[in-house]
Amino acid sequence: xxxxxxxxxxxxxxxxxxxxxxxxxxxxxxxxxxxxxxxxxxxxxxxxxxxxxxxxxxxxxxxxxxxxxxxxxxxxxxxxxxxxxxxxxxxxxxxxxxxxxxxxxxxxxxxxxxxxxxxxxxxxxxxxxxxxxxxxxxxxxxxxxxxxxxxxxxxxxxxxxxxxxxxxxxxxxxxxxxxxxxxxxxxxxxxxxxxxxxxxxxxxxxxxxxxxxxxxxxxxxxxxxxxxxxxxxxxxxxxxxxxxxxxxxxxxxxxxxxxxxxxxxxxxxxxxxxxxxxxxxxxxxxxxxxxxxxxxxxxxxxxxxxxxxxxxxxxxxxxxxxxxxxxxxxxxxxxxxxxxxxxxxxxxxxxxxxxxxxxxxxxxxxxxxxxxxxxxxxxxxxxxxxxxxxxxxxxxxxxxxxxxxxxxxxxxxxxxxxxxxxxxxxxxxxxxxxxxxxxxxxxxxxxxxxxxxxxxxxxxxxxxxxxxxxxxxxx
Amino acid sequence: xxxxxxxxxxxxxxxxxxxxxxxxxxxxxxxxxxxxxxxxxxxxxxxxxxxxxxxxxxxxxxxxxxxxxxxxxxxxxxxxxxxxxxxxxxxxxxxxxxxxxxxxxxxxxxxxxxxxxxxxxxxxxxxxxxxxxxxxxxxxxxxxxxxxxxxxxxxxxxxxxxxxxxxxxxxxxxxxxxxxxxxxxxxxxxxxxxxxxxxxxxxxxxxxxxxxxxxxxxxxxxxxxxxxxxxxxxxxxxxxxxxxxxxxxxxxxxxxxxxxxxxxxxxxxxxxxxxxxxxxxxxxxxxxxxxxxxxxxxxxxxxxxxxxxxxxxxxxxxxxxxxxxxxxxxxxxxxxxxxxxxxxxxxxxxxxxxxxxxxxxxxxxxxxxxxxxxxxxxxxxxxxxxxxxxxxxxxxxxxxxxxxxxxxxxxxxxxxxxxxxxxxxxxxxxxxxxxxxxxxxxxxxxxxxxxxxxxxxxxxxxxxxxxxxxxxxxx
Numbered sequence: 001x002x003x004x005x006x007x008x009x010x011x012x013x014x015x016x017x018x019x020x021x022x023x024x025x026x027x028x029x030x031x032x033x034x035x036x037x038x039x040x041x042x043x044x045x046x047x048x049x050x051x052x053x054x055x056x057x058x059x060x061x062x063x064x065x066x067x068x069x070x071x072x073x074x075x076x077x078x079x080x081x082x083x084x085x086x087x088x089x090x091x092x093x094x095x096x097x098x099x100x101x102x103x104x105x106x107x108x109x110x111x112x113x114x115x116x117x118x119x120x121x122x123x124x125x126x127x128x129x130x131x132x133x134x135x136x137x138x139x140x141x142x143x144x145x146x147x148x149x150x151x152x153x154x155x156x157x158x159x160x161x162x163x164x165x166x167x168x169x170x171x172x173x174x175x176x177x178x179x180x181x182x183x184x185x186x187x188x189x190x191x192x193x194x195x196x197x198x199x200x201x202x203x204x205x206x207x208x209x210x211x212x213x214x215x216x217x218x219x220x221x222x223x224x225x226x227x228x229x230x231x232x233x234x235x236x237x238x239x240x241x242x243x244x245x246x247x248x249x250x251x252x253x254x255x256x257x258x259x260x261x262x263x264x265x266x267x268x269x270x271x272x273x274x275x276x277x278x279x280x281x282x283x284x285x286x287x288x289x290x291x292x293x294x295x296x297x298x299x300x301x302x303x304x305x306x307x308x309x310x311x312x313x314x315x316x317x318x319x320x321x322x323x324x325x326x327x328x329x330x331x332x333x334x335x336x337x338x339x340x341x342x343x344x345x346x347x348x349x350x351x352x353x354x355x356x357x358x359x360x361x362x363x364x365x366x367x368x369x370x371x372x373x374x375x376x377x378x379x380x381x382x383x384x385x386x387x388x389x390x391x392x393x394x395x396x397x398x399x400x401x402x403x404x405x406x407x408x409x410x411x412x413x414x415x416x417x418x419x420x421x422x423x424x425x426x427x428x429x430x431x432x433x434x435x436x437x438x439x440x441x442x443x444x445x446x447x448x449x450x451x452x453x454x455x456x457x458x459x460x461x462x463x464x465x466x467x468x469x470x471x472x473x474x475x
Numbered sequence: 476x477x478x479x480x481x482x483x484x485x486x487x488x489x490x491x492x493x494x495x496x497x498x499x500x501x502x503x504x505x506x507x508x509x510x511x512x513x514x515x516x517x518x519x520x521x522x523x524x525x526x527x528x529x530x531x532x533x534x535x536x537x538x539x540x541x542x543x544x545x546x547x548x549x550x551x552x553x554x555x556x557x558x559x560x561x562x563x564x565x566x567x568x569x570x571x572x573x574x575x576x577x578x579x580x581x582x583x584x585x586x587x588x589x590x591x592x593x594x595x596x597x598x599x600x601x602x603x604x605x606x607x608x609x610x611x612x613x614x615x616x617x618x619x620x621x622x623x624x625x626x627x628x629x630x631x632x633x634x635x636x637x638x639x640x641x642x643x644x645x646x647x648x649x650x651x652x653x654x655x656x657x658x659x660x661x662x663x664x665x666x667x668x669x670x671x672x673x674x675x676x677x678x679x680x681x682x683x684x685x686x687x688x689x690x691x692x693x694x695x696x697x698x699x700x701x702x703x704x705x706x707x708x709x710x711x712x713x714x715x716x717x718x719x720x721x722x723x724x725x726x727x728x729x730x731x732x733x734x735x736x737x738x739x740x741x742x743x744x745x746x747x748x749x750x751x752x753x754x755x756x757x758x759x760x761x762x763x764x765x766x767x768x769x770x771x772x773x774x775x776x777x778x779x780x781x782x783x784x785x786x787x788x789x790x791x792x793x794x795x796x797x798x799x800x801x802x803x804x805x806x807x808x809x810x811x812x813x814x815x816x817x818x819x820x821x822x823x824x825x826x827x828x829x830x831x832x833x834x835x836x837x838x839x840x841x842x843x844x845x846x847x848x849x850x851x852x853x854x855x856x857x858x859x860x861x862x863x864x865x866x867x868x869x870x871x872x873x874x875x876x877x878x879x880x881x882x883x884x885x886x887x888x889x890x891x892x893x894x895x896x897x898x899x900x901x902x903x904x905x906x907x908x909x910x911x912x913x914x915x916x917x918x919x920x921x922x923x924x925x926x927x928x929x930x931x932x933x934x935x936x937x938x939x940x941x942x943x944x945x946x947x948x949x950x
Binding site for chain 2: 038039111200202
C-alpha cells in the first residue's frame with residue numbers, strides 16, 4: 001500500500017470510525033458468540049499473496065464485530081469506563097506516523113519531554129503537592145505507564161529496593177534474601193487483584209487489611225496489623241492505598257494512614273485508577289487529601305479522562321527511587337542527557353503517548369473535562385435515586401462518583417438470576433461484585449455519549465426483568 | 476469535537492501522516508535541541524477553555540517536530556528498526572475506535588480470539604513446532620506482549636514459579652525463600668539489559684555466560700558454569716538464549732544448549748526480538764533450529780515485520796505455566812470462558828493489537844513480508860561490501876541479517892570521534908556498541924523505504940567525515 005492508497009483508505013477508515021461510534025447503539029452491547037467462534041470464520045494460515053483491502057474491511061463486519069463487547073455503547077455499564085474521544089484518536093494517528101520508540105531522551109527528545117510536561121499539567125489540574133511535579137528542578141515528576149498494574153508493580157519494586165538498602169545500612173549482617181523473606185506489604189481487602197499480583201512478582205508477602213463498613217481501610221486496624229507483624233520480627237515496608245476500589249469505589253482513609261506509613265518508614269502508594277480523574281473537580285479534590293504523605297500516586301486518564309487506552313499517569317516524589325531501582329546502561333543506550341524519562345517502567349520502549357494528553361487537554365480545556373466528569377456523577381446519582389425509589393432494591397455502598405452498587409433485597413441466587421437475564425438479553429451490560437459476602441450488581445456510568453434517557457431506559461429494562469423474575473413460582 | 480468535525484479533521488490527519496512519511500527525508504534525522512527545549516515552548520498549565528484545533532496542529536511543527544528523532548527516515552541506521560506500515564496504521568485507527576480492553580474473553584471475545592489465531596498464523600510462518608501453537612486443542616499458544624522485556628520477565632517468573640513448586644515437591648523442608656536464594660538464571664554476556672533487569676525484578680541471581688569469538692554462547696562454557704553452580708549448592712533454573720543480540724546480531728547455539736537445559740530441568744527462553752522476523756524466510760529459518768527445546772520463544776514483529784509498535788509475539792509450550800503463575804480471579808473478572816488470553820502478561824488490560832497483525836499479514840501476504848526482509852538483508856550486505864573494500868575499516872562481527880558492525884582500524888577514541896562527527900552532522904544517525912572491549916559503530920538497515928542509494932550516500936558521508944578526521948594533525 002503506497003501513500004496514495006493510504007490517503008484514500010485512511011479517509012475511508014476515518015468515516016468507518018465515525019460511523020461505528022455514531023451508530024453504536026444499534027448493536028447489541030454484548031456479543032452472542034461461543035468461545036472459539038472466530039477460528040472457523042477465517043483461514044488457518046496467512047495468505048501467500050496480498051489480498052484486497054476491500055475484503056479485509058468486509059471481514060471487519062463479518063468476523064470481528066460479532067465478537068465485540070461494545071465498551072463505548074451508552075448501554076455499557078460494566079467494569080469501569082475506558083476512555084474514548086476524537087482528539088485522542090487523532091493524536092494516536094500522529095503517534096503512529098511518528099512511530100518513535102521513547103526509551104531514552106536521545107531516542108526522541110520530544111517524546112520524553114512532552115510526557116514530563118503533560119504530567120506536570122495534569123498534576124496541577126489535580127492540585128498535587130509541588131513535590132510531585134518535575135518543573136525544571138524538582139526531584140519528583142510524572143511518567144506514563146501502560147496500566148495501573150504496572151504502576152503498582154513499579155512502586156512496589158522501588159519500595160522493595162529502598163527498604164533492602166535501608167535495612168542493610170543498619171544491619172550489615174542481614175542478607176538480601178533474609179530481608180526479602182521478612183518484608184511485608186499491605187493493601188485493602190478491597191484492592192484490585194493486580195496489587196496482590198505485584199507482590200507475587202516481587203516475591204514479597206502481602207497482607208490484606210480488613211475494611212470498615214464503608215469498605216475503607218482505617219488507621220486503627222492497619223496499625224494493629226503492623227504492630228503485630230513487627231512483634232513477629234517482620235519488616236513492614238509498603239502500603240498500597242486505594243482511592244475508588246474496583247468493587248464499590250470506596251476510599252481508604254489516606255489522611256489517617258499516610259502519617260502512620262511515614263512514621264514507620266513504609267512506602268505509601270496510592271492507586272486511584274478510576275477515581276483519580278474526578279480529582280480535577282474542586283468538589284471531589286478532598287477525596288485526594290492525604291496524597292501529601294504518599295511516595296507515589298497513580299490514576300488512569302485512559303479510564304475517565306477521555307484519553308484512549310493506554311495512558312496511566314504515575315507520579316513519584318523522588319524520581320531517583322524509581323530510576324535507581326533498575327538502572328543499567330549498556331553502551332547502545334548511552335547518550336548525553338540521561339535524566340528525563342529513562343527506565344521508569346517495565347517495558348524499555350513505549351509509544352509517544354503524551355500526544356494524546358496534549359490534544360485532549362487542549363481540545364477540551366480544564367472546564368470541558370470537569371463538565372464531563374460532573375455529568376457522569378449526576379447520571380450515577382440519577383440511577384441511585386431510581387434504585388432507592390423501588391423498595392424491592394437496596395443500594396449497597398456509598399455512591400460517590402460514577403458507580404452504583406445495588407441489588408434486589410433477597411438471596412444471592414436471586415441476584416445472580418437477575419444478572420444472568422440481563423446478560424442474556426444483551427440490551428445492557430453489567431458485571432457483578434461481592435460486598436460483605438453478598439452478590440451485588442455494579443452499574444458504572446461509562447460511555448462518553450451517555451445521556452439521562454439511557455439511564456432511564458436501563459432501569460426500566462432492569463425492573464422489567466425483575467418483574468418477570470419475581471413472577472416465577474420459585475420466587 | 477463531534478463526529479462531523481472528526482470526519483474533517485481525521486481526513487486532514489491522514490494527509491498529514493502521509494505527507495510526513497513521504498517527505499521525511501527532507502528533515503534532519505536527528506534533532507538539534509538541548510535537553511529541556513520543549514518546556515519553554517508551551518504554557519505551564521493546561522488551558523481552562525478549549526483551544527482551536529488549527530493551533531494544535533500548528534504546534535506539531537513548532538513544538539514537536541524539532542525534537543523528533545525520525546526513526547522512519549531512510550537516513551536512520553540506529554538501534555534496530557521499528558516497524559511502520561500503512562496497513563498497520565489503518566488497523567490501529569480501527570483499534571482505537573473499538574477501544575475495547577482485552578483483559579478477558581468476555582471483555583471482548585474477538586480481541587482475545589483473533590490474537591490467538593494470529594499467533595498461530597505467525598507461528599506457522601516461522602515453522603514453529605506444533606507444540607507452540609494453540610490450534611483448537613493445543614496446550615501451547617501465543618500471546619502479544621508489549622515488548623520483549625515483558626516477555627522475558629513473564630518467562631522468568633513462570634520458570635521461577637515452576638522451579639519452586641518442583642523443588643518443594645521433593646524437598647518439603649525447603650522454604651520458598653530458601654529456594655529463591657539458591658535459584659540461578661543464566662544469559663549471554665551479550666544479552667539485552669532487560670534480561671538482567673528481569674532477574675532483578677524477580678529477585679533471583681543471574682549469571683552471564685561468556686561468549687565465543689562470534690559472540691555466541693556455546694555448550695561447553697555454559698555446562699561448566701552450571702556444573703560449578705550445582706556443586707556450590709545452587710539451583711540452575713532458567714536460561715535466556717538470544718538469537719540476534721543487540722550489539723552485533725549474534726546467535727547463541729540453541730541446538731547445543733537446548734538439550735542441556737532440558738536435561739537439567741531448566742526453562743529455556745529464546746529472545747529473538749530483532750532477528751525473529753527473518754525466520755519467516757526459509758533460508759534464515761535454520762537460525763531458529765533448537766527452538767524445539769525451548770519452553771518459550773519471543774520476537775518483535777514491531778521491529779522488522781511491518782507491524783507498528785507495540786506488538787511483541789510470545790509463544791509457550793504450556794500455556795498453563797504462564798497462566799498458573801499468577802492466576803487470581805476476583806468476581807468482577809469471572810466469566811464463562813476462562814481459557815483464552817487471560818492473565819498472560821503484566822498489564823491486565825491491553826489494546827486490540829492483533830488487528831494490526833491481521834491487516835499486515837493480509838495486505839502483504841507471506842511473499843510480501845519475505846521480500847521485505849530479504850531486501851533489508853541485501854542492503855546490509857551491500858554496506859558490508861563497501862566497508863570491506865576500504866582498507867581503513869574493518870568488519871567486527873558476522874553480517875547475518877540487517878546489521879553491520881564496523882569500525883576504523885585504530886583506537887577507540889578515533890572511532891568515538893568519528894561517531895561524534897556523524898551525530899553532529901545529523902545527515903545519518905547511528906549508535907555504537909562495545910565488542911571485545913572495542914568501540915564499534917552499528918549500521919542497522921531500518922526504514923521501510925530505504926533503497927540502495929541511501930546506503931551508498933550514507934557510506935559516502937561516513938568516508939567523507941573519515942577523510943576529514945584523518946586529516947587532523949593528531950591522527
